[in-house]
Amino acid sequence: MHPKPKGPSSGLGQEFTIMIIPHCHEEPYAFRLSQRWVQWTGIALIVLLLSSISLVYSLRQTKLQLATYHGLLAENRQQQEHILFLARQTTELQGQLAEIQALDNSIRTMMRLTPASVTAAVARPTENPGTAREARLSLLNRGTSLAATILRTQQNIEEIKEAIPETEESLQDLERKVELQRRREAATPSLWPTSGDVTSGFGRRRSPFGGSWEHHEGVDIAAPRGTSVFAAANGIVRVAGWNGGYGNVVFIDHGFGMSTVYAHLHRISVRVGQQVTKGQQVGLVGSTGRSTAPHLHYEVRVNGQAVNPLRFLPE
Ligand SMILES: [Zn+2]
Structure with a gap:
């Protein structure tokens, strides 16, 4: 294309001719365009270009906003x-x-x-x-x-x-x-202090010495001399030694108002003030004090009062 000014170059009224010359033997085509037409076409092209740029920019913005919206929507769902x-x-x-x-x-x-x-x-x-x-x-x-x-x-x-x-x-x-x-x-004294048969129960009985009535404060458990005697519950030894008719005796304070007595012992294996645990050996069966044969005289006292030990012993 060869825009070619035609006529005098005096400005207004100028015209352009566009010639298309084919590469064969056909006749060339010629378009004649006025200067005004060219100017308007130029302005229209510029406006079109600017509009296109603006449109592309708007589209881009909308796309970005849409992406942000989707992002927010996803975030919102996550938060929910x-x-x-x-x-x-x-x-x-x-x-x-x-x-x-x-x-x-x-x-x-x-x-x-x-x-x-x-x-x-x-x-x-x-x-x-x-x-x-x-x-x-x-x-x-x-x-x-x-x-x-x-x-x-x-x-x-x-x-x-x-x-x-x-x-x-x-x-x-x-x-x-x-x-x-x-x-x-x-x-609580819930353990047999030694193994053997109960030969005399708690309460009123005929005295083995002379046959008169007396109150038996505990139970007698017959066992061979030297049989182990165990603490019936946890406690502190208050007495460990000779005490008249009891012979060698151990007295244990268990707290909560409970105490036990183990009498006629052959040997004592604890001392006063010692802490003992349930089942710990405190002495050996004997026949010391007011006794006729080897046995353990066992007492349970509640607030100082002797009670029937069988109440506390398992069957
Ligand atoms: Zn007795």
Whole structure:
């Protein structure tokens, strides 16, 4: 193409001719264009170009905004799922706390203790949201549901925060009571102090010395001389030595008002002030003091008062 000025170069009225010359023997084509037409066409092209640039830019912006929107939407879904997850976890925690409280009460019932006075950690279900997807869909339908779930979760967390210290206190109280019960049990004389037959029971009987009536303060268990004698419960040795009619005697204080006496011993194997445990040997069967044959005279005293030892002994 060869834009070719035609005529005088005096500005207005100028014309251009575009000639197309084919590479064969055909006639060339010629277009005659006015200068005004060329100017307008130029302006139109520039406007078109600018519009195109602006359109491309707008499209780009829209695309970016769309990407951001999708990103936010995905983030929003994730957050919703996270909130539902936290809600479920909180409900689960409340359930576990309630189980601990139930266990506390069940142990108290077993041990005949007063029930725990703690705030029950009642799990407030968060409408059982089902799967995260179902929940999200339903939540999308009900815009206020998520806000309600958040509120309920906050309330649940508050309740957990309140219930934990009370439960902890109750469990500590239970631990103290169990420990006390354990010590009381360890202090209860529930063991045969030696093996043998009971030849004389507790209470009124004919004296083996002269046949007059007397009150027998314990039981006599016949056993060969030298048979081991064991502490019937944990305690502290208060007497270990000779004491009149008892002969060689051991007196053990078990605490909780309980004490035991082991008399007519051949040998004593503990000393005063010694701490003894249930089943520990305290001496050997003998016939010292007011005794006719080797046997153990065994007494159990509750608050200083002799009681029937058979009440404490296993069958
Ligand atoms: Zn006796």
